[in-house]
Amino acid sequence: MGEALLMYLKVILVGGSICTIAELIVIRTKITPARILVIFLMVGAILGGFGLYNYVVDWAGAGATLPIVGFGNSLANGAITAVKTDGFFGALSGGLIATSAGIAISIGLSYLVSFFVSSKTKKD
Amino acid sequence: MKKLGSQTYSFESDISIISGVSLVGGKEGAGPLKKYFDFVEEDDKMGQKTFEKGERLMFLKTISSAIKKSKVEKDNIDLYLGGDLMNQLVSSNYTASELNIPFVGLYNACATMAESLIVGSIFLDSKGMKNIVCATGSHFSTAERQYRYPLEFGNQRQSYAQWTVTGVGATVVSTEKTSNIKIKMATIGKVTDYGVSDIANMGAAMAPAAMETLVAFFTDTNTTQKDYDLIATGDLGKLGSDIFKDLMMEKGYDIETNYVDCGHMIFNIDQDTLQGGSGAGCSASVFNSYILSKLRSGELKKVLLISTGALMSTTTNQQGDSIPCIAHLVLVEGEN
Amino acid sequence: MNNEERNEKYLEYVEQKSPKAGWFNSLFHAFVMGATICCLGQMFGDIIRSFYPVLDLLTVGAWSSIIIIVLTIFLTAFGCFDRLAKYGGAGTFIPISGFANSIASCAIEFKKEGLVFGVGSKMFYVAGPVLVNGVAYSLIVGVVYFIIGLF
Numbered sequence: 001m002g003e004a005l006l007m008y009l010k011v012i013l014v015g016g017s018i019c020t021i022a023e024l025i026v027i028r029t030k031i032t033p034a035r036i037l038v039i040f041l042m043v044g045a046i047l048g049g050f051g052l053y054n055y056v057v058d059w060a061g062a063g064a065t066l067p068i069v070g071f072g073n074s075l076a077n078g079a080i081t082a083v084k085t086d087g088f089f090g091a092l093s094g095g096l097i098a099t100s101a102g103i104a105i106s107i108g109l110s111y112l113v114s115f116f117v118s119s120k121t122k123k124d
Numbered sequence: 125m126k127k128l129g130s131q132t133y134s135f136e137s138d139i140s141i142i143s144g145v146s147l148v149g150g151k152e153g154a155g156p157l158k159k160y161f162d163f164v165e166e167d168d169k170m171g172q173k174t175f176e177k178g179e180r181l182m183f184l185k186t187i188s189s190a191i192k193k194s195k196v197e198k199d200n201i202d203l204y205l206g207g208d209l210m211n212q213l214v215s216s217n218y219t220a221s222e223l224n225i226p227f228v229g230l231y232n233a234c235a236t237m238a239e240s241l242i243v244g245s246i247f248l249d250s251k252g253m254k255n256i257v258c259a260t261g262s263h264f265s266t267a268e269r270q271y272r273y274p275l276e277f278g279n280q281r282q283s284y285a286q287w288t289v290t291g292v293g294a295t296v297v298s299t300e301k302t303s304n305i306k307i308k309m310a311t312i313g314k315v316t317d318y319g320v321s322d323i324a325n326m327g328a329a330m331a332p333a334a335m336e337t338l339v340a341f342f343t344d345t346n347t348t349q350k351d352y353d354l355i356a357t358g359d360l361g362k363l364g365s366d367i368f369k370d371l372m373m374e375k376g377y378d379i380e381t382n383y384v385d386c387g388h389m390i391f392n393i394d395q396d397t398l399q400g401g402s403g404a405g406c407s408a409s410v411f412n413s414y415i416l417s418k419l420r421s422g423e424l425k426k427v428l429l430i431s432t433g434a435l436m437s438t439t440t441n442q443q444g445d446s447i448p449c450i451a452h453l454v455l456v457e458g459e460n
Numbered sequence: 461m462n463n464e465e466r467n468e469k470y471l472e473y474v475e476q477k478s479p480k481a482g483w484f485n486s487l488f489h490a491f492v493m494g495a496t497i498c499c500l501g502q503m504f505g506d507i508i509r510s511f512y513p514v515l516d517l518l519t520v521g522a523w524s525s526i527i528i529i530v531l532t533i534f535l536t537a538f539g540c541f542d543r544l545a546k547y548g549g550a551g552t553f554i555p556i557s558g559f560a561n562s563i564a565s566c567a568i569e570f571k572k573e574g575l576v577f578g579v580g581s582k583m584f585y586v587a588g589p590v591l592v593n594g595v596a597y598s599l600i601v602g603v604v605y606f607i608i609g610l611f
Binding site for chain 2: 466467468470471473474477478479480481486536537539541542544545546549552553558561562564565566568569570572585586
């Protein structure tokens with residue numbers, strides 16, 4: 001039980017901190033959220049490329065995988081793993097294969113709900 | 125029409141505002157001005173399939189009702205003048221095709237209300253036309269989609285952002301019929317750019333334009349703020365109007381006592397609109413409700429309406445250009 | 461005074477006059493929201509692993525992302541997600557929920573322009589940069605890794 005609790009504390013610490021750093025950039029600079037997403041993604045891909053981010057993932061679980069940095073890491077990791085098995089073809093396909101499930105469900109489900117839902121007026 | 129100074133004109137004909145009608149959405153209708161609005165539409169799609177169609181219907185309803193209230197036969201309305209915030213002025217274009225009145229579309233973003241009153245007065249002053257309906261408006265949901273993000277997209281707005289007003293205002297101006305409210309003078313603004321490029325900070329971008337137009341008017345007419353009961357800017361919002369007051373003070377005019385901003389007064393603080401309302405419908409709906417009713421009752425005698433507009437597009441904004449702004453001024457007098 | 465000097469002075473004045481978002485509140489909200497979403501993800505992962513202990517960590521991680529994505533899209537469809545985002549700021553857009561919301565909200569908003577040019581092309585109006593950059597970075601990493609492997 002104590003171990004599980006410790007894990008959740010790590011998740012909170014890492015996940016919360018990444019978001020807080022992003023928020024700090026939002027309120028202190030004029031960088032728009034879309035750019036911050038791209039910057040964080042790039043950081044993830046670079047850390048992933050050097051194999052460093054996996055240590056964070058091992059330590060903090062979902063606290064490291066769910067933020068966009070983790071997405072960048074998966075892309076980079078996927079490419080590296082695929083190069084090992086498929087050579088140059090893996091360099092092309094690996095990143096997308098590793099993240100394909102998340103992208104596909106986002107697109108598919110969004111497509112589906114768009115049939116049933118229209119946007120509502122904002123009240124606040 | 126007589127020219128005064130550099131950019132102010134005084135009208136020689138007797139131009140009366142014979143009716144004014146305002147229509148707003150539910151959020152505006154819950155604000156402090158609710159008892160002044162003619163229509164409050166809780167359903168801002170007006171029962172239509174899209175917000176765009178709803179916006180058109182709002183225009184149609186407001187203009188038809190303004191014409192009816194003016195008691196001028198629709199066939200005797202010589203011209204429909206106005207615009208909105210949509211690309212290619214589509215809302216006004218479709219409305220004009222429904223109305224079957226000769227149409228001139230105008231675009232000065234949120235300054236379109238004052239612009240159309242000025243252009244309408246000039247047409248009337250030329251004696252060729254007798255009755256003109258001026259209408260402008262905006263819609264939160266259509267503007268949000270065109271200028272910002274989808275409605276369901278989750279983002280935080282900057283603390284200095286404003287909220288586009290869902291509202292339409294229509295005014296019938298006439299030289300044939302008379303009323304106790306007259307358009308006396310107008311100052312046509314110059315496009316002003318003080319280098320603000322942050323699209324969320326419209327108030328700061330537009331405040332200098334309002335200041336330059338008002339200072340030009342005071343200089344041209346040799347008057348000061350003390351000669352007027354109310355000075356109303358269009359949609360500077362709380363921050364923008366504070367900046368505007370500072371800028372006017374710098375020029376030696378202390379407007380603290382008789383100054384309001386339509387965007388600041390249309391929402392309550394607890395309605396979470398940050399700096400207040402913006403959009404072409406902001407000054408249009410407040411002018412055609414609150415201001416006209418105060419002029420009608422005689423509570424106000426001389427009112428300066430300064431509609432302010434930000435003239436950028438999403439393209440120029442993404443290319444990093446600063447926001448060119450304009451402000452037009454009309455002097456409206458109530459004669460009791 | 462020329463226009464450039466005037467503008468510079470004005471922008472400085474505007475910067476100082478504009479209200480700043482409450483420091484502590486924004487950061488605190490972002491932390492709480494980000495931590496909550498990540499904890500939810502971890503919890504879903506733990507639940508899945510308790511049923512299928514053979515799954516490797518990578519697959520479990522992917523599954524918890526998928527659950528968060530599905531939840532986000534439903535919240536977006538019911539029109540509640542924008543409220544959460546207003547509270548959480550970066551806490552909602554930095555986790556994968558922000559990506560899912562941007563795709564779903566665009567699909568819903570632009571469906572009125574039809575399935576091809578509305579939903580089809582504008583679905584990535586906001587999320588596009590993330591996908592484009594992401595794929596580009598993975599390509600670079602893959603190619604570089606491949607070249608290094610040659611020596």
